[in-house]
Amino acid sequence: MQGDAVSLNEKLGNFCRARGADLFGIADLVPVRDFILSQGPAMLGQFPRAVSMGIRLNDGIVDSHSPNEPRRHSLYWHHVYDVVTQSLDFLANDVTRWLIDRGFQAFPVPGSTPYDFDKLMGIFSHKLAAHLAGLGWIGKSCLLLTEPFGPRIRFVSVLTDAPLEPGSPLDRPCGKCRVCIDACPVKAFTGAEFNPAEGREVRFEVQKCSEYRREHPCGLCVSTCPKGKNPRDKPPGPGL
Numbered sequence: 001m002q003g004d005a006v007s008l009n010e011k012l013g014n015f016c017r018a019r020g021a022d023l024f025g026i027a028d029l030v031p032v033r034d035f036i037l038s039q040g041p042a043m044l045g046q047f048p049r050a051v052s053m054g055i056r057l058n059d060g061i062v063d064s065h066s067p068n069e070p071r072r073h074s075l076y077w078h079h080v081y082d083v084v085t086q087s088l089d090f091l092a093n094d095v096t097r098w099l100i101d102r103g104f105q106a107f108p109v110p111g112s113t114p115y116d117f118d119k120l121m122g123i124f125s126h127k128l129a130a131h132l133a134g135l136g137w138i139g140k141s142c143l144l145l146t147e148p149f150g151p152r153i154r155f156v157s158v159l160t161d162a163p164l165e166p167g168s169p170l171d172r173p174c175g176k177c178r179v180c181i182d183a184c185p186v187k188a189f190t191g192a193e194f195n196p197a198e199g200r201e202v203r204f205e206v207q208k209c210s211e212y213r214r215e216h217p218c219g220l221c222v223s224t225c226p227k228g229k230n231p232r233d234k235p236p237g238p239g240l
C-alpha cells in the first residue's frame with residue numbers, strides 16, 4: 001500500500017467516523033464493472049472505487065418491531081427508512097464534498113436507491129460495495145452480515161476516482177442455520193448459500209417479500225438472525 005493511499009484511507013475513515021459511520025471500507029469496483037452497468041446508468045461504471053459506510057440500527061427498535069402492525073404506524077419502518085437512511089444520505093453528501101474538495105470525482109448513491117420495478121432492485125447495490133470492501137458477507141437471507149452488528153445495519157456508497165486502498169471480500173457460510181428461512185412469513189428464501197456465480201433468484205423470491213412489505217413493516221430476517229444479537233458486546237468493526 002502506498003503511503004499516500006494509507007493516509008487518504010485513514011483521513012477519510014476518521015472523517016466518516018466523526019460524521020456517524022459505524023463501519024467504513026473501500027470497495028474495488030473494477031472487477032464488477034459489467035455487473036454495475038447491467039444494473040444502473042452508464043455513468044456509475046466510470047468509478048473504480050466505492051466508499052462504503054454503514055450505520056447500525058437501534059437494537060431496541062429491531063427487537064420490539066412487529067410485522068403485523070400497519071406500516072404507517074411502525075416505529076421500525078420510520079427508524080430504518082426515515083431516520084437511518086436519511087442519516088446515511090447526509091453522511092454520503094459530506095463524504096462526497098470531502099473528496100471533491102481534495103480534487104477527486106465523487107458521486108453519492110442514495111441510501112434507498114431509485115428502484116427498478118421490473119428488476120425489483122436498486123440502481124446500485126450498497127450490499128455489493130460493502131461486501132467487496134470486506135465489511136461483511138452475504139447470508140442465506142441475501143442480507144449483508146457484519147461481524148459486529150450482523151444484518152442490523154444499513155449502508156450507503158460514494159463512488160469515486162480517489163486512489164483509495166480497497167479491502168478484501170469476506171465469505172462465511174451460514175452452515176446449518178435456517179432461522180431466517182423459517183421466520184420469513186412468506187417463505188421467500190430457498191435456503192441456498194450465497195454464490196456470486198448464481199443470480200439472486202436462486203436464493204430469494206424477492207416478489208414475495210416485496211408484496212408482503214407493501215402492507216407489513218417486516219424485518220424478521222434482520223431481527224431473528226443470530227448474527228448481530230447482543231452487538232454491544234462485540235468489538236468495533238473493520239476500518240474504525
Ligand code: SF4
Nearest residue numbers: 184188209218220221
Ligand atoms: S423482510 Fe420479511 S417478508 Fe421480506 S424476506 Fe425478510 S422475513 Fe421475509
Ligand code: SF4
Nearest residue numbers: 139174177179180225
Ligand atoms: S438467520 Fe442464519 S441462515 Fe439466515 S442469514 Fe442469519 S446466520 Fe444465515
